[in-house]
Amino acid sequence: MSELESLNEQLDRLREQALQDFAAAAGLDELEQLRVRYLGKKGKLTEVLKGVGRLAPEQRPLIGKVVNEIKQLLAEALAGRERELQAVAEQQRIEAERIDVTLPGRKLPQGAIHPVQQGLEEMTAIFRQLGFTVAEGPEIEDEFHNFDALNIQPEHPARAMHDTFFFADGHLLRTHTSPVQIRAMQSLIKRGGTPPVAVVAPGRVYRCDYDMTHSPMFHQVEVFQVGRDISMAHLKGVLKFFLSSYFGKALPIRLRPSYFPFTEPSAEVDIGCVFCDGKGCRVCKQTGWLEVLGSGMIHPNVLQAVGIDHREYSGFAFGLGVERLVMLKHGIPDLRLFFENDVRFLRRMGS
């Protein structure tokens, strides 16, 4: 066998052995060792090349070409095997870091707003949108603002409707938010202003009633607008806008003639039953209607009491029970839930 043949054979064996070893490498570290063993400065390939010196000069380029081919082949094989092993290693890392995504997330603190507060905010927002100003008044009132200025005479049966909490000095807990109407108009006139004026007054009110369907403290929103040529048609327009906005659907509304000392004409306002769409159900007692608030055109005596000329100006007013509307909107069956403050109820309703 010539030197050349012997060398070629050595190279063939080396190539086969190297490819076998690379494929058998179990890890990247081992592969690196194999690279050094075969391709390093003192590697096996270099070792083989030492025999080149024994070749005739014209044979040397031939073997050089073969060596370069093997070098390249092995380098590629190494790189390929390295990619394979990297992929395996990555797969192992991924498996090792696998988590249970069904475990609960870390709790962020979660508060809840009271449903009555929620209702108050939604309601006032609707009126703010229409250009109404938000006003508040004292909860401890005098008889003038709570009754007299509102045309409720001392002996009038209407005062019996309002079972009032009194203090020894004759002051009282307001029975409705209507006194804010008086105070807002008084302060307008005192500042030298004149109508138009439009006010929304949310707040707490009190009556000596405590049973299944009455709470001694509850919330009302008083709404009124005074200006030139304000008519009942405007009252109906605003009521329709408000009730449809609050309940989020175009509800039929019905006004029924009624009686309040502070409005003339006066109207009870019904909405089409939100539970049965007016078809008749247990909640609306088969009538298809639900009574939601009292309204009317402000009585001239009320305007007179605050120094507004009722021949020049007119206005509408209405007062709504916040709890009642919230109960209807959210299907809450019992008024007392609002003041029991069971946090399970509040968290469920809260937003």
Place this chain on the structure above:
Amino acid sequence: MKIPFSWLKEHTPIKVSVDEVVDALIRLGHEVEGVETPRQDVQGVVVGKIVEKVPHPDADRLSLLKVDIGKDEPLAIVCGASNMDVGDKVPVATVGTTLPGGMTIKKGKIRGEVSFGMCCSEAELGLAEEAEGLLILSADAPVGMEVGEWLGLEEAVFDLSITPNRGDCMSAHGLARELAADMVLPMAHAKMICLEDDASVVSPRAEIIAREDCPCYLSRRIEGVHVTASPAWMQQGLLLAGMRPVNGIVDVLNYTMLYLGQPMHAFDADKLQGDLQVRRAGPGESFVALDGRNLQLTDEDLVVADAEHAVALAGIMGSEDSAVNENTVNIVLESAYFRPASVSRSRRYHGMVSEASMRFERGVDPAMVEIALQQASKIIVDLYGGRPGAVERAGNIRQVNARRTIHCRVSDIEARLGIAIPEAVDQTLERMGFSIHRQEDSLKVSVPAFRHDVAIAEDMAEEYARIIGFDRIPERMPPLLAKGVEPVDDSVRLAVAGDAVQVITYAFIAAEEQRHFVSDDGRDLVLSNPISESMRVMRRSLWPGLLNVAKYNMNRQQAGVSLVEHGRIYELAGESRREHNMLAWLMAGEKEADQWYARGRAADFFDLKGAVDAWLAKRRLAARWIADDTLTGLQPGQAARIMAGKNHVGMIGRVARDVAEYYELDMPVYVAALDLDLLPQGRPARYVPVAEFPGVQRDLVFLFDRNVIAEKVIRCVQQAAGRLLADAYVFDVYHGQGVPEGKISMGIRFTLQDASRTLTQADSDAVSEAIVAAVEQKFGASLR
């Protein structure tokens, strides 16, 4: 008020259905709360004639009947009653009928015999509480006819809620008048009937002293009445209308009142001493009313009195002593007009309600005062005999009977309503008793005397509106008002951004609870008429309410609560009353539950402080927390005042153990409160450039005496560090093992930064040395 449909029809020939009447009543302003339909309730029960009766082969007590109900074949019915015979007519509930008790009749087998219906008793038809045996109908009852129709059961009874301004509609007559006018039907107006007087019977004449309260008082004596129970038809009518039969005389008066609207009263003439007076009660006068209550009268009370004492609280209730009973022979009837204000005042003062007072305080129809007396007298004499004396008239009904005139403009009413008022409506109003002269834009309206509620142009607007129908008024948006944007109060929204649940509690609490947090300084506002002692004083702290909510929830398996409330506190401030808007927190029990990633823990002071601090930060406010051992109801050593600027704006602390135990809370409970009305405005954010060069962070740990507080240490560090200091805070606090008794270890972490360069080691060393020197010198502390 309940009114049978038939009573309305006796006044005007209404042809439309019950539903249409309901709609008309509602449209006219008379709220219908419900409708009872006794006749419809027994629909399907027909008159049947028993044509065969044989004993049941297998049951002694049952009979097998063949009953003719006008069909081809008689029905086979198994019956358990025994009071019927062949030829009797009985009510037969046919298959498919549902009886008032809720039972639905089905074809069935009873002991092997088939039954195609049920023969009914009065009880089964809802006509009596109980009954023995079948209801045997009269022999002339037509076979096959609906029993409800044959018995004349009421088609409908309207349950109405008459508004306080419409006394004229508190009767069948008044309501019929409204419906007749609306439906354009003839109206049978109540007529004066005059009985022939017996000259030998002398009616007492009342002397009216309180003329303001009683413009007119009529009285009539009737002698020799034989008081029995009132006839069945009258008793049934009263029951339908929601009143209980009492005795023959009282029933007639009530029946007449329901019919015509005028309340009347009857005295036993033999129990009256001398003449009658209508006057205010005297000092110390008292009176035992029919309901047995002993009333202490005041000079505000109008009474009817005989020569000795008060015999009636005018328009409200008669006395027990002078009442008519079965033994009464001679009576005195009263029919009067009492002023609404007077009746209302007394009624409310004494906490009484009667059918009479409900009508008087709304204002009765003055025209009915005498008509009703005459009609009632006639019924009494017809039913119970007796010789009527002449009607004695004191005062003059014309004082209330005057028609008012209103002048107004059509255009004003149209502007108020937002709709045109056609002339046709005038005619409806005329039928309701108004008289109207319309000339171009001017209206002259003469108001009937019974319409006490119509006095001004705006009242006429309501009359026009209800005739036209409120539903015909269009919906229009009013001119919108341009105005500046106001900030929305977001106090609660910010407070629930953490884990707090907003609660709303009553503004009144028990006096005892008030004392937990507010000492007794005479500034409580106390209700005169509270619902109960636990709701007597206006709260001056939101904490008792929150503690009650905590107790309520802890008793319902909550491991912990985090609550916030937004509401007012109330107190006397000199002569005036002060209301402040407060925000209050409560935290107790479990703050974080055990989780797979962390162990749970209980709430502590710093959880709550953090919540309050976060709230203030969102308002761009910073607070100072000043330890205060003197705060009522809070545990010394764990309580502080909250200062914003110079204002004392709130308090925070752990609830004293005895107070927490009062609310059955056996864990630490923390509360805080901010007075929103005292909080200063937060400053709007100002731009500061973000530092370009890196900062240097260093930690220093010192050993202090236990009484040294963090706030002072930080202030000392700030002063010593100078202008390079960007931030400094306590990052570690420790005492216990490794730290000598009476000492505390506190770690301070500070960051230095310069806007113009990167700091060097030398810079931070210099500042550290300055800090160490200052802290050691000021607190006698040593570096650990």
